[in-house]
Amino acid sequence: MSFRDWYRIDRLPTIYCVGCGNGTVINCTLHAVDTLGWKWEETVFVSGIGCSSRAPGYIKTDSLHTTHGRALAFATGIKLARPDLHVVVFTGDGDLAAIGGNHFIHSCRRNVDMTVICMNNWIYGMTGGQGSPTTPRGAITTTTPYGSGEGVFDLSALAVVAGANHVARWTSYHVKELTRAIQTGLETPGFSLIEVLTQCPTAYGRRNKLRDVAETVEYLKDHAILLQKYNRLVQEGKPVPEDMFTVGEFIRRNRPAMGVPP
Amino acid sequence: MQGNTACAEGALAAGCRFFAGYPITPSTEVAEHMAVKLPKTKGVFIQMEDEIASIAAVIGASWTGARAMTATSGPGFSLMMENIGYAAMTETPCVIVNIQRGGPSTGQPTLGAQGDMLQCRFGSHGDYSIIALSPASVQEMFELTVKAFNLSERYRVPTFLMGDEIIGHMRERLTIPDSVEVIGRKKLDPGTMPFKAGGDDIPGFPVFGEGYGVHVTGLTHDERGYPATTNPKAHEKLVMRLVRKVESARKEIADYRVTSPDAEQVFVSYGAPTRTVHQVLHDRPKEEIGHLQLRVVWPFPEFALSEFPEAKSFLVPEMNLGQMAREMERHTDVPVIPIPKLGGELHTPDELVRALEGSR
Incomplete structure (x- = not known):
């Protein structure tokens, strides 16, 4: 099989805008499941609400497109009832961190065996560009027209302290690294979060001087700093630019997990 | 035996093998009994972070073919409304036990009431139908829980056991039969569209993990299960069928x-x-x-x-x-x-x- 065989061809094209990063993330995910030789009959994709959450509709496995923020709770039911099935969740920053924040930390704590891929584009895209828990301070959105005055969640850091077995962050530029990270997530027993910083030219970019998709992907590349490099700079007492974000694998461990197949 | 325990015993007799819940007076004994019994019968008990997650997990488990249940009371019942609508829209069999207490709001946690009878029928947004049963004795807590599972599986609709604190905490003699009638859900014939129903308006069920490759969504969907949110005809057709499959079977479902x-x-x-x-x-x-x-x-x-x-x-x-x-x-x-x-x-x-x- 190739990753293309996982698509529900009759559902294409997707609803995504030109330049959206979500397609890249779906491709990387399907590459990963295909590389592992998973069978589509034994895999379930689950999602909540938002642009990211439309992804399972384009994949030919059994798929559950649920209510806003609740995907992880639905996925927990599926995985505990059928541990032999592979469960993968697509979610976004609004879905996972705002309305689904409680389910997020508790799913990490339970360490339920599933892989969660969060397309973090700092914005509510589906509803037209409102501020989310990851909208950078100062960014313009339709609900922060004078610039966001709120702090942001670091989703990966949250997942680490909440107990997830595997946490990694990459961007839509880093397709090779992202695919490998997803693959590691799929293989790691317990809860895995793959956070992907990805561009939303329509709802975020055009209000925040990131209108051009190629420029935005360049921005993601230029502002990403490898975790190891970041740690070295800190250790050496050297300054790290404030607008940089770390990428890489934040944790891989083997805490007791739930729903692991026997 | 206590009414709430009889309810849990009824669920087990009916083949329930998944329970997700959140502690709330006066329903908690149902969860506690399931927590003791389910792990011994290869079933799954899980205490979720709230009632929203509880009913979500129940619906997820149901899509793997498991008979699944949750139990709650007023405030938790209110939280469940969102996903009860999802269960109605996606035609997911599930049993929701509501041991009613005085409301509104936190109200009277330890005293009985029947204030949620309209909420169970109309509580989630949009038009849909459900089935609700109401037990008046410990024996009926057992019998009607069994019946709730069978109706839910048969009609693919969220089904409510609308008890109350009085019956839930009452102690009476309970006779548990050697076996009970168990009606399973009708499976989807391979090659049939997953949300296409026959004359009874009830589509066959495509169990997850059996190669159906079904897409399930709470959005308005066509017979393939694909979103059809801006198609007025598809919406009307779907909602009318969701209501008709229950309302036109009123005589069959009735029990008085x-x-x-x-x-x-x-x-x-x-x-x-x-x-x-x-x-x-x-x-x-x-x-x-x-x-x-x-x-x-x-x-x-x-x-x-x-x-x-x-x-x-x-x-x-x-x-x-x-x-x-x-x-x-x-x-x-x-x-x-x-x-x-x-x-x-x-x-x-x-x-x-x-x-x-x-x-x-």
Whole structure:
């Protein structure tokens, strides 16, 4: 099989805008499941609400497109009832961190065996560009027209302290690294979060001087700093630019997990 | 045995193998009993972070083919409304037990009420139908839980066991039969579109993990299961079928008990107030007093009222301000006299007798 065989061809094209990063993330995910030789009959994709959450509709496995923020709770039911099935969740920053924040930390704590891929584009895209828990301070959105005055969640850091077995962050530029990270997530027993910083030219970019998709992907590349490099700079007492974000694998461990197949 | 425990035993007898819940008085004993029993029978018990997550996990488990249940009370029931609508829209079999307590809000955690009877029917947004049963004894907590599973599986609809604190915490003798009738859900014929229904309006169920490759969404969907949100015809067709599959089966689903059909005065009850009606009938053996006990409350069996052709008044004791009496008024020209009772205590026989005499 190739990753293309996982698509529900009759559902294409997707609803995504030109330049959206979500397609890249779906491709990387399907590459990963295909590389592992998973069978589509034994895999379930689950999602909540938002642009990211439309992804399972384009994949030919059994798929559950649920209510806003609740995907992880639905996925927990599926995985505990059928541990032999592979469960993968697509979610976004609004879905996972705002309305689904409680389910997020508790799913990490339970360490339920599933892989969660969060397309973090700092914005509510589906509803037209409102501020989310990851909208950078100062960014313009339709609900922060004078610039966001709120702090942001670091989703990966949250997942680490909440107990997830595997946490990694990459961007839509880093397709090779992202695919490998997803693959590691799929293989790691317990809860895995793959956070992907990805561009939303329509709802975020055009209000925040990131209108051009190629420029935005360049921005993601230029502002990403490898975790190891970041740690070295800190250790050496050297300054790290404030607008940089770390990428890489934040944790891989083997805490007791739930729903692991026997 | 306690009513709540009998409910859990009924679920186990009916083949329930997944329970997700969140502690809440006065329903918690259902969860506690499932927590003890399910792991011993290769079932799954999980305490979720809230009631929203509990019903979500139940629905997820149901898509793997498991018979799944949750139990709660007023405040938790309110939280579940969002995903109850999702279960209705996606036609997911699941049983929701509501051991009702006094509301609104946190209200009276330790006292009984029947204030959620309209909420269970209409509580989630949009048009849909559900099935609700109401037990009046510990034995019925067992029997109607079994029945709730069978109806839910058969009609692919969220089904409610609308108990209350009085029956839930009551202790009575319970007879558990050696086996109970278990009706499974009809599977989807391979090659058939997953949300295409036959004459009974109930599509076959495509169990996850069996190669159906089905897409399930709470969005308006076509017969393939694909979103069709801006198609007015698809929406109307879907919602009409969701309602029709239950409402057109009202006679099949109905479950009620008739006493003295020739009576002019007829008590209509469900749940705990049934006990007081029984007491009144017992105390006044020489009078002809009718009684209709509804064991299935929704879909409302309006034809049951015509079992009393001589009826001059229907007296309806409820532990609310007349929620089902309101529904009855839509269906009969006979005067419907609500006998509301709030506060958490059951009607006394005297109160019912006064209403009876006042109606003559």
